[in-house]
Amino acid sequence: MKKRRIQDNTLIISDDSGTEFLSINEERDKDQLIISVSGSIKNEAAFDFEDELIGALSVFRRIVVDFSGVSYIGGAALNSLMAAKRITDENGGEMILRKVSPEIMQVIESGLADILIIEDN
Numbered sequence: 001m002k003k004r005r006i007q008d009n010t011l012i013i014s015d016d017s018g019t020e021f022l023s024i025n026e027e028r029d030k031d032q033l034i035i036s037v038s039g040s041i042k043n044e045a046a047f048d049f050e051d052e053l054i055g056a057l058s059v060f061r062r063i064v065v066d067f068s069g070v071s072y073i074g075g076a077a078l079n080s081l082m083a084a085k086r087i088t089d090e091n092g093g094e095m096i097l098r099k100v101s102p103e104i105m106q107v108i109e110s111g112l113a114d115i116l117i118i119e120d121n
Helices: 043-057 075-091 102-108
Strands: 003-007 010-014 020-029 032-041 062-073 094-098
Touching: 010 043, 020 043, 032 043, 043 062, 043 075, 062 075, 062 102, 075 094, 075 102
Parallel strands: 032 062, 062 094
Antiparallel strands: 003 010, 010 020, 020 032
16 A cells, blocks of 8 residues: 655655655746656556646646656556646647656657657757
């Protein structure tokens, strides 16, 4: 079972033993929100990831998701990106993925790279 806590405007998700595996930080930059993600977006944390994305899209038309700290992304998290992308398209907004490592890009390229906006690293 996972545990959630907020510390200094950062959502931290850990496992039963207390080992942190995902952190999500939000920072407003003018008219956009930058969401910095670090760690592993495991399937059991995909709902939390999606919840943060969709929550941000309810307030901001433009979000930038910084993947520079992501070491793993599971299939459920790819579904979360798709859900956020649908909402973005419906609302005329924009979601940009930034600083995606080559390893994570390989996973995203398995079917999402053509429909997501990914900035060059």
